[in-house]
Amino acid sequence: MSYTHEDLAELQAKSLKMQGHIRRQTFSPEMEKSLRRFSSWEVSELIFKVNQSTFRGRLAADPSLPSGEVEEDGRQRWYTLDEINEIRRRMKVNRRSLMPKRPANKRAFRAAIANFKGGAGKSTVALHFAHAAALDGYRVLVVDFDPQATLSHSMGLNDVAEDYTVWGIMARDLIRETDRMNSASVAAESGVQLPTRKLPDSIRDMGLGELRNTDFIKPTAWSAIDIVPSCANAAFVEFASAQYRHLNPEWSFFAAVSRYLDSIPADAYDLVIFDCPPAIGYQSMNAVFAADMLYIPSGPGYWEYDSTTSFIGQLAEALEDLSHGFPAGNLKLPKVFTDIRFLMTRYEPGNDLHRAMFDAFRKVFEGHVAEHPIEMTRAVEQSGRFLSSVYEIDYRDMTRETWRRARATFDQAYEEFRDTILKAWDQLEDEA
Ligand SMILES: Nc1ncnc2c1ncn2[C@@H]1O[C@H](COP(=O)(O)OP(=O)(O)OP(=O)(O)O)[C@@H](O)[C@H]1O
Ligand SMILES: [Mg+2]
Numbered sequence: 001m002s003y004t005h006e007d008l009a010e011l012q013a014k015s016l017k018m019q020g021h022i023r024r025q026t027f028s029p030e031m032e033k034s035l036r037r038f039s040s041w042e043v044s045e046l047i048f049k050v051n052q053s054t055f056r057g058r059l060a061a062d063p064s065l066p067s068g069e070v071e072e073d074g075r076q077r078w079y080t081l082d083e084i085n086e087i088r089r090r091m092k093v094n095r096r097s098l099m100p101k102r103p104a105n106k107r108a109f110r111a112a113i114a115n116f117k118g119g120a121g122k123s124t125v126a127l128h129f130a131h132a133a134a135l136d137g138y139r140v141l142v143v144d145f146d147p148q149a150t151l152s153h154s155m156g157l158n159d160v161a162e163d164y165t166v167w168g169i170m171a172r173d174l175i176r177e178t179d180r181m182n183s184a185s186v187a188a189e190s191g192v193q194l195p196t197r198k199l200p201d202s203i204r205d206m207g208l209g210e211l212r213n214t215d216f217i218k219p220t221a222w223s224a225i226d227i228v229p230s231c232a233n234a235a236f237v238e239f240a241s242a243q244y245r246h247l248n249p250e251w252s253f254f255a256a257v258s259r260y261l262d263s264i265p266a267d268a269y270d271l272v273i274f275d276c277p278p279a280i281g282y283q284s285m286n287a288v289f290a291a292d293m294l295y296i297p298s299g300p301g302y303w304e305y306d307s308t309t310s311f312i313g314q315l316a317e318a319l320e321d322l323s324h325g326f327p328a329g330n331l332k333l334p335k336v337f338t339d340i341r342f343l344m345t346r347y348e349p350g351n352d353l354h355r356a357m358f359d360a361f362r363k364v365f366e367g368h369v370a371e372h373p374i375e376m377t378r379a380v381e382q383s384g385r386f387l388s389s390v391y392e393i394d395y396r397d398m399t400r401e402t403w404r405r406a407r408a409t410f411d412q413a414y415e416e417f418r419d420t421i422l423k424a425w426d427q428l429e430d431e432a
Helices: 005-026 040-048 052-061 081-090 122-135 150-154 166-187 234-247 253-262 282-290 302-322 352-368 378-385 400-425
Strands: 077-079 109-113 140-144 225-228 271-275 293-298 339-344
Touching: 040 052, 040 077, 040 081, 077 081, 081 122, 109 122, 109 282, 109 400, 122 140, 122 150, 122 225, 122 271, 122 293, 122 400, 140 150, 166 234, 166 253, 166 282, 234 253, 234 282, 253 282, 282 302, 293 302, 293 400, 302 352, 339 352, 339 400, 378 400
Parallel strands: 109 271, 109 293, 140 225, 140 271, 293 339
Antiparallel strands: none
16 A cells, blocks of 8 residues: 555545534534533632622622523523623622732733643643633633644634734744844944845735734633634744744844734733643744743653653753844843743642652752642543533533532642732833
């Protein structure tokens, strides 16, 4: 037998048909992902952390507050995310505001979920943290840097044109930075006219230079979450970026997304979460460079420890390389993070080997290890079958105990993540 790229293409075509079928079954008939309502038990005890009867009392006392909807199973009321957020803005419990903490005059905090190890749990962590943060009242932008587009697909974005991905942001940045450098060298008072850097027409003709900031941002089924999505074009993006870098060697390619995020209004979002690809490359370096904090998920096995170790080594080298050889402009080099943390994933507390590995992580990385690992749970597999997170799955569709434990492990890990951010947020420069 002999096979070529044509056979691969044929296998893929079959697979895509199946994918479409799965999406039609799991999302609404229009293939649009939608978000369920949340019960008054979830809203009071899990989201606002107030006693359920206190919460019901407050709602009863003020009929102008959203009243949700009663579903078939009877007594509970179910609220949309927008209703929850309206209640959050308007209700106080024991004079305590339900709004999440956010320092004044700061831009959104940027956290990269990164590890070059494949399957470490990056996308699962990014998805669950984004959902947990949205339920906590934050406005979230997620950036999918991975051309596997796992996060984009799980957030319901399937047909994304490549112009509107991180690649588009990078290509636009190349055009704009090259123009800026050219006009700066003409304007230089030294009298020495620097050579003009030329970009081929083929790049300018793509029209990417004219794209607006908002063109890259798409809404999701969660009103509090937007996404800069990705699409499957891995090799292409990395090849194209290498070629572009060659066209203008002074272009600080790794800072493209950072510059893009700097140009978004400081108060548009609270948190920006990056899902990174399992490789070192142009996209992952952009993610790391734009991040205020690195959160590094790792599985509990020895080989995962091994590759996490090599990840931080490669990253250290790559960041060191970037800190020389580029015209500084307004870049701050070397890159500084407010925090670097390791998060153990797929952890089984009853497994001696996992416990030993967790201890080893703590011994080696000391204060850099998140205290709450994310436990291995069937709920991730079950909710993943519906292209959803544990937060999105209705607990009535699963064994209640499995759902609660899964939710608790993600909640604890998220709360630690949030508290780490709250400690570091003040270190960001004030916005004018
Ligand atoms: N806490 C968990 N419990 C059970 N299964 C999990 C858990 N976390 C992740 N998984 C499973 O492990 C697999 C890999 O997870 P995920 O896709 O999040 O990793 P990744 O690091 O993003 O992978 P890649 O490097 O390919 O981007 C998935 O099948 C996911 O469902
Ligand atoms: Mg992933």
